[in-house]
């Protein structure tokens with residue numbers, strides 16, 4: 001009897017303790033629901049993380065500028081409450097696209113001169129048009145139009161090479177986009193510099209002004225080896241190393257570019273740049289089409305990023321970059337559109353599709369660039385090529401919140417068995433519903449919040465009249 005009573009007392013005490021613990025953990029759980037700035041929920045979350053996880057229904061929690069959670073919708077609901085919530089039912093939630101090569105203001109030359117080879121296109125049409133029309137005002141109007149197009153088609157980071165890059169930087173920031181912006185350095189007189197020394201001085205001033213900006217990474221952009229002598233190329237590279245900023249350059253875009261390298265004593269463009277001491281981490285080589293095995297090994301061993309621009313390369317008949325080989329050698333390779341004068345748009349979904357199709361036909365191998373590989377190149381691959389893969393390129397806690405929401409409800413997207421297949425083979429930039437950069441919503445349900453779309457289009461049309469008058473077309 002005595003023993004029984006003791007046991008009863010013990011059990012009563014024990015169950016009281018259990019009840020207290022349970023109540024305490026309930027309170028704790030309630031307290032642990034963290035309020036964050038934004039939750040995107042119920043979507044098909046394509047993370048492009050190390051495990052290529054796709055979570056459906058999944059959610060992404062964002063606080064301030066950062067991603068704080070990527071998980072199932074249920075788990076995120078238990079832990080986070082957003083001051084703002086976006087319901088992405090039936091839609092893909094993915095990292096914003098990274099356009100690794102463009103010349104944003106050239107959207108104002110869209111369709112001005114088509115169906116030409118690079119050399120003729122550049123020297124007969126583009127350089128003369130630029131000489132007559134490029135100004136700070138032109139560059140601002142062009143950047144706004146480019147930013148509008150990029151936000152509407154899901155690009156959240158872009159790498160640029162142009163003139164008056166500080167004006168491009170101001171408009172990029174105002175639009176809310178992330179930019180790796182390279183001030184052009186070129187041997188002949190251009191709108192913003194009479195000499196390459198002027199161009200370098202502009203680049204230095206630009207770097208100093210934007211060095212620690214949260215959205216803008218300033219860079220130096222020596223145009224190419226055929227438009228710069230070796231002294232200018234060296235000086236440009238030294239400046240970017242000195243300031244720890246990227247170097248953006250066109251590399252081996254055409255077969256004839258190798259002539260310049262040969263005249264300067266090297267068999268290829270890549271070997272020439274390496275002999276100059278130009279190649280190293282932070283260099284982004286746009287195109288890199290005409291390369292041999294040892295060039296590719298050099299690019300890899302020096303830590304150079306490559307930007308593949310399939311649509312521009314096809315349109316100018318420049319050639320086909322050996323993307324399958326780059327991927328096999330684990331070279332950091334991303335996708336780009338190039339300027340809209342040679343593409344003729346900034347739609348990275350088009351770039352993904354073209355990259356995949358072009359490589360399949362070029363190698364007679366349908367697996368050469370799979371849908372997954374194309375999505376990776378357009379996101380984490382581009383981030384790697386730009387040296388930004390710790391900050392952007394995938395949906396992972398701790399990274400900046402650069403996120404897009406893509407509709408999957410069009411007839412051409414129905415039915416859907418595999419979201420990666422749809423993103424590359426049937427989706428268009430117009431399917432992007434919401435674009436977020438650094439935690440800020442730039443477009444919601446197709447409405448761009450940071451630009452006055454009508455005014456931007458009106459302004460661009462006004463500039464087109466000036467361009468037409470200048471080039472007599």
Ligand SMILES: [Zn+2]
Nearest residue numbers: 250286338339
């Ligand atoms: Zn280019």
